[in-house]
Amino acid sequence: MSALPRRAAAILWKDILSETRTRQGFTAMLSFAALVLFMFSFAIGVDNDLLGRLAGGLLWVAIVFTGTLSLGRTFQNEELAGGTRLLRLYPGDVRAIYLGKLAGNLVVLAALEIVLFPAAAILYQVDFAAQAGPLLLVAVLGTFGFSVIGTFFSALTVHLRARELLLPLLLFPALVPVVLGSVGATEAFLAGDPLGRAGGWLRLLASYDVILFVVCLWIFPVVLEE
C-alpha cells in the first residue's frame, strides 16, 4: 500500500524537475493569468466598487482559464516523448500516475494562486488578507476539486484530435459546482459572511471534491488502457 504514494511522489518529482529546468511554461502561464485579470477590468471599466464586489468571481474565472491551459500540458509533454506508455509499463497500480499528475497540477496551481491572489487584491482593491484563514481553506478546496477533475479529463483527451477544444468542453460543465462553491464562499467571506452561507458552500465543495476524487481514482485505469 505504501508503494502507491511512493510511485506517485516519484512521478511528481520527475515533473517538478523537468518543469524547473525550463521555466518558460510557468512564466507564460503567469503572464496569461495577469492578462485575464486586466481583460476583466477593461471589460467592466474602472468602477472600483463594482470590481471589488466582483473580485471573487473574476479571480476564480482567471484561475479556471489559466488552469485549463496548464492542464493541457499535464499529459501532453509525456505523450510527445511516448512517456505515458513508458509510465504504464512500470509495475504496480497505474493509479499512481493519476495521483502523481494530480499532485503536480496542485503544485502548479498553488504557485499560480500565490501570485494571483495578491495581484487581484491590488488590481481590484479588495482586502483578502483580512480573511486570510477562511480564504485559504476555500482556495485549497477549490483548487483540489479543479485538479481532480482536470487531471482526469486531460488524461482522457490527450489522445484526441482537437483536444484543446474538447478538454474545456468536458471540463467546464463538471466544474460548475467547484466554481459556484469557490466563488460563493469567497464572496461570502469577503463580505464578512453576514448570511452565514459560506459554511454551506464549503460543505458542497468538500463533498464534491471527495465524490469526484473517489470516482476518478477508481475509474482511471480504464482511461489508460490500450
Next chain:
Amino acid sequence: MNEHWLFIGAGYGITWASLCWYLLRLRRRERMAAAASGRGGEGARAGGPG
C-alpha cells in the same frame, strides 16, 4: 391571448418537426448503410413510421 397561441403553436410544431427530422435522418442513414453492406432492400423493410 392570440400571442399565447403563437408560442403554443411553435412548441407543438417544433416537437413534431424534430421527431420527423430525426426519423428521416435515421432512415437516410439506414439506406446508406444497407446499400454499403450490399443488402439492398433491407433498409426499406426496416422502415417504420416516417
Next chain:
Amino acid sequence: MNKLTMLGWVSIALIAAGSVLGLAVLPADALQGEVSRLLYVHVPVAWVMMLAFFVVFLMSILYLVQRRLKWDLLAASAAEVGLMGAILTLVLGTLWGRPTWGIWWAWDPRITTTALLVPIYAGYLVVRSMSEDPDQRARWAAVIGLIAFVQVPIVYLSVFWWRSLHQPPSSPQSMWGVYGLMLMLGFFAYAGAFAYLWLRRYRLAATELELELSGPEEG
C-alpha cells in the same frame, strides 16, 4: 409488422392523441391560461430526457463490466436521442417561460442544469466521433457517461443553492385530475417514442460498426 415498428406507430398515435387533447379538447388552465398547454409536452419530454441519460449511465456501467460493444452502441444511441430531448426541453421551456414569466431565460436550477446537459452529452458524442478504434471509443465514452451521471445531480444542487425561481416540479401528485392524466399520457407517449428511436438508432449503429470492421479500406 415487427414489434419495434408497432411500438413506433403506437407512440406516434399516443403523441398525436396528446396533441389533439392538449390543443383542442381540454380547456385552458384557470391560473396560467392557454400557455399551460405547452406543459403537456414540456414536462413529459423533460422526464423522458432524464430517462434517456439514465439509460446512457446504465449502458456505460454494463460496458465497463462486460466489455461488449453492444452496450457501448446502446449507450451512444440513447445519448443521441437524449440530447435531442434536452434541446427540445429547453426550447419548449423558453417558449413557455416568455409568456408566463415575461422573460426568455431564467437562471433557475432546472433550466440551467438542462442547459448544461447539452454540452456534456454533446461532448460525449464528439469524443466518440474523434476515435477510430471501436474499443478505445467505447472505453472513453463509457467513462464520460459514468462521470456525467455522477456530476449532474451535484451540478443541479449547486445551481439550486445559487439561485431559485422555477415553480415547484410538476408531477402528477401536485397537478390534480385531468392534468396529471395528461402528463402520464405524455410520458408514456414520449417514452415509447424514445424507446423506438433508441433501438432503431442502435440497429443502425450495429450495422455501421459491422461495415467499419469488415471493410476498413472502403472509408
